[in-house]
Amino acid sequence: xxxxxxxxxxxxxxxxxxxxxxxxxxxxxxxxxxxxxxxxxxxxxxxxxxxxxxxxxxxxxxxxxxxxxxxxxxxxxxxxxxxxxxxxxxxxxxxxxxxxxxxxxxxxxxxxxxxxxxxxxxxxxxx
Numbered sequence: 001x002x003x004x005x006x007x008x009x010x011x012x013x014x015x016x017x018x019x020x021x022x023x024x025x026x027x028x029x030x031x032x033x034x035x036x037x038x039x040x041x042x043x044x045x046x047x048x049x050x051x052x053x054x055x056x057x058x059x060x061x062x063x064x065x066x067x068x069x070x071x072x073x074x075x076x077x078x079x080x081x082x083x084x085x086x087x088x089x090x091x092x093x094x095x096x097x098x099x100x101x102x103x104x105x106x107x108x109x110x111x112x113x114x115x116x117x118x119x120x121x122x123x124x125x126x127x
Contacts, residue, residue, distance in 0.1 A: 003070055007055065014051030020044045042093065046085045053081030079119060083112050 001009075021044040028037040057077030061068065090108055094100040 003074075006074065007058075010051055010055055014048060014055060017044055017048035017051055021048045042089050045092075046089045049088055050078075050081045050085035053084050054078045057081050080116065083116060087112055 021041075024037075024040050024044050028041060030037070030041075054074075054077050057080055058074055061073040061077055062070070065073065087108060091100065091105060094104055094108075
């Protein structure tokens with residue numbers, strides 16, 4: 001797959017996910033919905049945020065770090081966008097259950113940072 005095809009497909013997929021998220025926001029009433037409504041809300045937001053962050057992260061890497069290979073930039077941007085979207089969804093879920101506090105947020109960031117450092121060290125060890 002070429003870089004142009006990847007960016008076009010990822011952009012279209014992210015746009016579709018944002019449209020689905022907007023549709024869910026418009027149609028699902030959080031006061032009367034069941035677990036499926038909340039699952040659709042969190043899943044569509046997760047996919048939309050991870051797709052958008054992957055595109056933005058790749059563009060920033062491509063412009064800022066021109067000495068890296070394109071494949072490595074795409075891989076890192078997608079991995080970090082996945083973790084960033086997980087952070088957003090986790091914070092919103094904690095907020096919905098009245099468990100959100102700065103300590104929980106810092107622990108979540110620390111855990112995701114340790115996971116990212118592990119993945120970086122694991123991938124550099126295998127190459």
